[in-house]
Amino acid sequence: MSLPLSLPATGRRVLVSGASRGLGRAVARAFAANGDRVAVHFGSRREEAERTLDSLDGTGHALxxxxxADAAGAEHVAGRAADALGGIDVLVNNAAVNLRHPLPETSYEDWAALWQQHVAVNLLATANLSHLAGRRMIDQGSGGRIVNIGSRGAFRGEPDHPAYGATKAAVHALGQSLAVSLAPYGIGVASVAPGFFETERVADRLSGAEGEAIRAQSPFGRVADADEVAAAVLWLASPAAEWSSGAVLDLNGASYLRT
Known part of the structure; x- marks a missing residue:
């Protein structure tokens, strides 16, 4: 199938999930600075999401x-975003949970509950939003982009966060499956796999000996800035990145090299 496609370089309608702070905020800012209109999604942190919204360049953005974690909730979010923006051209699946649960220290009751939570948010929400946004992109007939936020932990293992590592590996696989099925409609799908990057949530871990050890994982002797990851997401969502559809882009400062 070959369709006439007109995905613009700017002025796109972008939904960023989990954009109240951290990487989601950086991604929303990158698209807004590019001239796009952004739907800033939040789960429970409305005030922080409002700060994200207020920080965006341009106009026409939405909260x-x-x-x-609920399929009906995902449908509500996609519908509200499409209504506010007049459609969806780009979806960035950023929303995720990452809660500590090493097997030797975690009760079975907590283990089962935490796995369900990780699967619901990290994997099923990504799949559901991808379907909802992808169908809109197909109906719009002008192509589109889906960019998933994965993780280095999908490859190197996460002994203290096994459900996080497993669900992020599944997100990478999902993205590659969708890349094949959506390409005939001019929709590119790719993932980024960041290593450690600095946000408010992990700031305490970057002090003292733990911080030194984390920075030493990379030969650059530092961790990434969220803006560096956001810049890669912005490029993967661009018209120039169509041939990168299906890719999983490592963003870890050579701290983990896949073979």
């Missing part, structure tokens, strides 16, 4: 709340 969208909703629980992505």
């Amino acid at each position: 969208v709340g909703g629980d992505l």
Whole structure:
């Protein structure tokens, strides 16, 4: 199938999930600075999401709340975003949970509950939003982009966060499957696999001996800035990146090299 496609370089309608702070905020800012209109999604941190919204360049942005762990909630979020923006051209699946649960220290009750939570948010929400946004892109007939936020942990293992590592590996696989099925409609799908990057949530871990050890993982002797990851997401969502569809882009400062 060959379709006439007109995905613009700017002025796109972008939904960023989990954009109340951290990487999601950086991604929303990158798209807004590019001249795009952004739907800023939040789960429970409305005030922080409002700060994200207020920090965006340009006009026409929107705030969208909703629980992505629930299929109906994901449908509500996608619908609200499409209504506010007049459609969806780009989806960035950033929303995720990452809660500590090493097997030797975790009760079975907590283990089962935490696995369900990680699967619901990290994997099923990504799949559901991808379907909802992807169908809109198909109906719009002008192509589109889906960029998933994965993780280095999908490859190197996460002994203290096994459900996080496993669900991020599944997100990478999902993205590659969708890249094949959506390419005939001019929709590119790719993932980024960041290593450690600095956000408010992990700031305490970057002090003292733990911080030194984390920075030493990379031969650059530092961790990434969220803006560096956001810049890669922005490029993968661009018209120039169509041939990168299906890729999983490592962003870890050579701290982990896949073979």
